[in-house]
Amino acid sequence: MTTDTAIQNTISRRTAVSLLALGACGSARQAWAQAADYPHRPVELVVAYGAGGGTDVLARAFSDSARKHISQPLTVINKPGASGSIGLTDVLNAKPDGYKIAMLTVELTTLPHVGVIKFSHDDFAPIVLLNADPAAITVKADAPWNTIEEFLAAAKKAPGEVRVGNSGAASIWHLAAAALGDKTGTSFNHIPYPGAGPAxxxxxxxxxEAVSVSAAEVTAHVNSGKLKILATMADKRVKGFESAPTLKERGIDLSISSWRGLGAPKNTPPEILAVLKNTAIKTVAEPAFREIMDKQNMGFVFGDEAAFKAVMVRDSTYYKNLITRLNIKLV
Known part of the structure; x- marks a missing residue:
């Protein structure tokens, strides 16, 4: 799975056109007038995972850089648990007034297909897509395996014994490891955690013995020499980790990525969503935001609400098919 190249590293033409139209028409001016006092108090930005993971890092970088572009703070609130469903449910049940929004993740397109949540991406209003990162198989630096082939060979010798940590059952990182096992005929012991950081x-x-989280989420520990990446699930080598091969280079045709972006409860007024989108457009242009993304080796991918929606629709179909084919169930 890869994010559409049409929305990579640029603000989409659709976004620019829509904003021009917004300023040009009278009805839009009226909508902005209705939102003139928004926000008049802090906005909660809910992260459905624990501190330290990629979603948390992205949210805090965005919040810090948004300060000069919105009149009230974006306060990051971590609400981990149940593979992200606790935090997502909290936002979904909030009043749709723009004061509680979410850092949506790809799990919104996986969890419905294993029955963890009774809602889907259709129950949220996408604001902007901000990021996409491929999965990576990472082990301790002193582990006996130096290649993905050695790691898989060891796992095959002890079916179900090699423990691979993920960010929760049916999370994207669980599915990444499960898909790797399926592709290679390997059985892992999948260990769920309340986020990539705890894993x-x-x-x-x-x-x-390993984690299947993104390269961005192990950056600091790889750079310090405590961990090593055996392979990434990308179409090409990941910036900052050029020494780590892709699975495709090793003859394993598998490419799986996460994504993250801002979303709000479905019935949030369009004028409020427009304020948040406009804030995001200005925020992602901040050098400080891009510096943090680069430092953490997080892939910057920007898409407006329509492009973001298209990504969610596409991935929901893909993961529904994957989960059905692998017969993944929660116990």
Whole structure:
């Protein structure tokens, strides 16, 4: 899975056109007038995972850089648990007034297909897409495996014993490892955590043998020499980790990525969504935001609400088929 190249590294033409139209028509001016006092209090930006993971890092970088472009703080609130469903449910049930929004993740297109949540991407209003990152298989630096082939060979010798941590059952990182097992005929012991950060800490502590989170989420520990990436699930080598091969280079035809973006409850007024989108457009142009993204090796991918919606529709179909084919169920 890869994010459409048409929305990579640029603000879409559709976004620019829509904003011009917004300023040109009288009805839009009236809508802006109705939102003139928004926001008049802090806006909660809910992260459905624990601190330290990629979603949390992105949310905090965005919040910090947005300060000069919105009149009230975007306060990051971590609400982890149940593979992200606790935080998503909290936002979904909030009053659709723009004061509680979410950092949506690709899990919104996976969890409905295993029955963890009774809602889907259709229940949220997409604002902007901000990021996409491929999965990576990472182990401790002193692990006995230096290649993905050695790691898979060891796992095949002990079916179901090699523990691979993820950010929750049916999360994108669980599905990434499950798909790798399916492609290679390997059985892993999938260990769920309330986010990528806790999974990485478990790996550092020697409680598991590997994680299947993104390269961005292990950046600091790889750079410090504590962890090493055996392979990424990307179409091409990941910036900052050019020494790590892709699975495709190793003859394993598998490419799976996460994505993250801003969303709000479905019935949030369009004028409020427009304020948030306009804020996001200005925020992602901030050098400080891009510097953090680069430092963390997080892939910057911008898409307006229509492009973001298209990504969600596409991935929902893909993961529904994958989950059905692998017969993934929660126990």
């Amino acid at each position: 990485v800490l478990a790996l550092l502590g020697g409680h598991i």
